Amino acid sequence: MEINSKIEKAKKGDQIAFTFLLDHYWNEVYGFMLKRTENETIAEDITIETFSKAFDKIASYNSEFQFNTWLIAIAKNVYIDLLRKKKTSLFIEITDNEDQQAYNIADPTPSAEDALIKEQNLSRLLLCIKELKPHYQEVIQLRYFQEMSYQEIAVKINEPLSSVKVKLLRAKKLLTEIIERNR
Numbered sequence: 001m002e003i004n005s006k007i008e009k010a011k012k013g014d015q016i017a018f019t020f021l022l023d024h025y026w027n028e029v030y031g032f033m034l035k036r037t038e039n040e041t042i043a044e045d046i047t048i049e050t051f052s053k054a055f056d057k058i059a060s061y062n063s064e065f066q067f068n069t070w071l072i073a074i075a076k077n078v079y080i081d082l083l084r085k086k087k088t089s090l091f092i093e094i095t096d097n098e099d100q101q102a103y104n105i106a107d108p109t110p111s112a113e114d115a116l117i118k119e120q121n122l123s124r125l126l127l128c129i130k131e132l133k134p135h136y137q138e139v140i141q142l143r144y145f146q147e148m149s150y151q152e153i154a155v156k157i158n159e160p161l162s163s164v165k166v167k168l169l170r171a172k173k174l175l176t177e178i179i180e181r182n183r
Contacts, residue, residue, distance in 0.1 A: 003067060010058050015170075021067070022051055023162045028068055029075050036079060046082065050075040052169045128178045136171035143168055 003024070009017035029050055033043040053074050054061075061070055129137055142148045142156060150168070154161045 004063065007058070007061065007063070007067060010055070011061075015166075018055055019163055019166050022166050023160070025068055025071055026051075026162055026165075029071050032072055033075055033079065042082075046075060046078050048165060048169060049078045051166075052173070053078065055169070056173075124182070125179075128175060128182060131178050132171060132174055136167065136174060139164060139167045140171050140175065 003021075006017040006020045006024075010021055026047065030043055030047045033046045033050075034040065037043045037046070050071060054071055061067070129140055132140065138157065139153060142153045143150075148156065150161055150164050153168075154164045157164070159167075
């Protein structure tokens with residue numbers, strides 16, 4: 001009964017309900033994917049993507065089915081998509097001419113123009129990050145600029161690991177929306 005209540009609250013955008021659902025089902029989805037992938041990093045990435053997709057589409061969840069069954073179905077689809085992408089990327093044919101061109105790249109160091117473009121893009125990105133709420137700015141800063149692991153971030157901000165994961169998912173989604181809006 002509590003799960004159904006949390007799902008209904010999550011459908012209305014309640015962040016605490018999202019965190020509860022993530023905490024409650026994380027190990028089940030992660031364990032399911034770990035058995036299939038036999039790789040902790042891939043299993044974690046798929047699990048994060050699963051919850052991201054589930055939370056984006058939670059309004060379409062049909063309560064006639066178990067919530068964990070719905071999550072596992074999403075996880076399976078994410079995994080299948082990953083396998084398809086991997087399979088297609090493995091079979092790209094390269095001609096001898098293209099192979100030779102790859103070895104004849106002039107100077108790999110960035111030009112002055114490249115450095116300027118990179119600097120401008122970084123400053124635009126930083127402006128977009130500043131539009132986020134402070135707690136989202138913090139997790140983005142720690143993860144992508146200080147390159148901390150999820151666990152290190154959890155310790156640093158004194159929050160559970162699952163909350164850090166949800167915050168990062170939400171921060172990335174909001175940042176994407178801000179970047180799209182500012183284009």
